[in-house]
Amino acid sequence: MSLNVDRASMAFSFKGGMLPMTVMELTSADPERIREQLAGKLSQAPAFFQHTPVVLSVEKLDEPHLALERICAVCRAHKLLPVAVRGGSDPVKQSAWALGLGWFPPQEIKPRVLESVGNEAPVERVADEAPPAAIKGGRIHRGTVRSGQQVSAPEGDLVVVGSVNAGAEVLAAGSVHVYGALRGRALAGIHGDHDAGIFCRELHAELLSVAGNYKRLEDIDPQLLGRSVEVQLSDDQLTIVSLT
Amino acid sequence: MAKIIVVTSGKGGVGKTTSAAAIATGLALRGKKTVVIDFDVGLRNLDLIMGCERRVVYDLVNVIQGEAGLNQALIRDKRVDNLHILPASQTRDKDALTQEGVEKILETLTKDFDYIVCDSPAGIERGAQLAMYYADEAVVVTNPEVSSVRDSDRILGLLASKTRRAENGQEPVKEHLLITRYNPARVDHGDMLNLDDIQEILAIDLLGLIPESEAVLRASNQGIPVTHDNDSDAGQAYTDTVSRLLGEKVPLRFHETQKKGLLSRMFGGGRR
Numbered sequence: 170m171s172l173n174v175d176r177a178s179m180a181f182s183f184k185g186g187m188l189p190m191t192v193m194e195l196t197s198a199d200p201e202r203i204r205e206q207l208a209g210k211l212s213q214a215p216a217f218f219q220h221t222p223v224v225l226s227v228e229k230l231d232e233p234h235l236a237l238e239r240i241c242a243v244c245r246a247h248k249l250l251p252v253a254v255r256g257g258s259d260p261v262k263q264s265a266w267a268l269g270l271g272w273f274p275p276q277e278i279k280p281r282v283l284e285s286v287g288n289e290a291p292v293e294r295v296a297d298e299a300p301p302a303a304i305k306g307g308r309i310h311r312g313t314v315r316s317g318q319q320v321s322a323p324e325g326d327l328v329v330v331g332s333v334n335a336g337a338e339v340l341a342a343g344s345v346h347v348y349g350a351l352r353g354r355a356l357a358g359i360h361g362d363h364d365a366g367i368f369c370r371e372l373h374a375e376l377l378s379v380a381g382n383y384k385r386l387e388d389i390d391p392q393l394l395g396r397s398v399e400v401q402l403s404d405d406q407l408t409i410v411s412l413t
Numbered sequence: 414m415a416k417i418i419v420v421t422s423g424k425g426g427v428g429k430t431t432s433a434a435a436i437a438t439g440l441a442l443r444g445k446k447t448v449v450i451d452f453d454v455g456l457r458n459l460d461l462i463m464g465c466e467r468r469v470v471y472d473l474v475n476v477i478q479g480e481a482g483l484n485q486a487l488i489r490d491k492r493v494d495n496l497h498i499l500p501a502s503q504t505r506d507k508d509a510l511t512q513e514g515v516e517k518i519l520e521t522l523t524k525d526f527d528y529i530v531c532d533s534p535a536g537i538e539r540g541a542q543l544a545m546y547y548a549d550e551a552v553v554v555t556n557p558e559v560s561s562v563r564d565s566d567r568i569l570g571l572l573a574s575k576t577r578r579a580e581n582g583q584e585p586v587k588e589h590l591l592i593t594r595y596n597p598a599r600v601d602h603g604d605m606l607n608l609d610d611i612q613e614i615l616a617i618d619l620l621g622l623i624p625e626s627e628a629v630l631r632a633s634n635q636g637i638p639v640t641h642d643n644d645s646d647a648g649q650a651y652t653d654t655v656s657r658l659l660g661e662k663v664p665l666r667f668h669e670t671q672k673k674g675l676l677s678r679m680f681g682g683g684r685r
Contacts, residue, residue: 313569313616315566315567315569315570316566316570317567317570317571331616332616334563334566334614335566336563336566336567350613352614
């Protein structure tokens with residue numbers, strides 16, 4: 170019990186964590202060119218620009234002085250939130266700090282470029298071993314996901330060909346599809362993708378969550394239990410729609 | 414090469430030891446040279462169920478620690494020729510078991526026997542994991558209640574990941590479902606989960622269904638495995654189970670309430 174009392178008196182605790190973070194690899198220091206490209210992207214993928222935190226990587230730039238403040242302003246105007254700068258000279262580091270941004274030393278290994286320029290903003294994800302049967306970052310799991318097991322697709326959609334039993338957990342950066350009964354916990358859009366959904370043949374889920382918005386079994390309309398459903402986020406509310 | 418079968422469940426008190434004893438006895442009665450090993454170090458029970466508690470001198474831990482030879486520890490069953498029992502130690506705990514020790518014992522036994530039945534302790538800790546680690550087949554014992562089904566589900570997950578077969582990427586452990594303490598009347602009443610629900614959740618083949626029966630408790634207390642009680646429903650159900658384990662097709666019995674015949678309905682007699 171004494172442990173609980175201690176915890177209650179603490180205002181905070183430090184926790185180590187690995188968060189997925191979008192890195193904006195700058196190949197030009199010209200704020201105007203950045204603005205143009207961002208405007209183009211915004212129309213292509215509006216869902217991406219939702220106050221998404223980004224790290225500005227200036228490793229590829231060879232300029233000792235950057236118009237960092239203007240670059241940040243351009244980003245914010247397009248609903249990207251620069252939170253830190255990576256790489257660059259000492260003056261760059263100083264101006265990052267002056268702007269209230271963090272600074273990271275340059276990466277020693279070359280970052281994996283997952284999407285080529287022209288598709289979407291280059292995104293770097295937390296290092297993760299490629300899961301088996303990976304398809305474009307997604308994953309297909311065959312068989313029952315049993316109590317105590319966790320199956321995740323950290324980079325895409327997760328398809329479970331089988332049931333997810335009570336006490337099991339399935340997670341995906343994208344959507345979760347269960348071709349069977351969903352009795353455990355299902356979390357879609359774990360990196361904050363609001364467009365992700367959960368689909369299952371038979372709903373008995375202990376917990377449904379899309380981009381952090383969740384419903385417990387208790388909160389689910391009993392009439393929907395046992396039905397084939399689709400779970401989506403609309404206006405930050407989880408909505409469950411019967412598919413039958 | 415013997416086939417190694419683990420009898421496991423996760424949850425305690427569902428009938429693992431009873432089933433291990435009954436299945437081992439059934440296999441021996443069918444002429445298979447069988448040894449049943451008690452892995453429940455510290456809570457030894459198998460010797461009682463098998464009725465050999467007065468003949469235990471050395472145990473599994475003694476053999477692992479080199480204090481006794483395997484042949485000194487093996488107890489020959491009084492009733493069936495082909496059956497041997499390797500008891501657990503009551504005075505030690507599960508930490509006394511080592512993976513190498515268990516492997517060595519199983520390797521030796523596999524040369525002399527057709528079947529090695531491992532009676533797993535409850536839980537998912539060391540004892541249970543060692544009991545299942547070397548298994549070729551698993552009999553997952555489940556009662557028709559939600560907590561037991563969930564624990565069995567957990568065990569099935571471990572069988573698919575924490576066994577030698579899983580770690581070496583061999584063919585997975587063959588999983589069988591054995592439902593015990595099934596009472597069709599109470600299932601009809603909604604007090605118990607029914608057979609279909611359990612099978613749907615666990616999604617493995619049904620090996621057998623043992624009805625809730627007075628014969629089981631009687632057998633335990635007498636130290637005679639219930640398989641010997643051929644007049645009882647439970648005894649017959651275990652005999653069926655063993656036949657299926659040997660690959661025979663046997664129709665399922667005891668899973669439906671007995672329909673009362675015309676006479677018993679008229680006179681109110683018959684089994685309830």
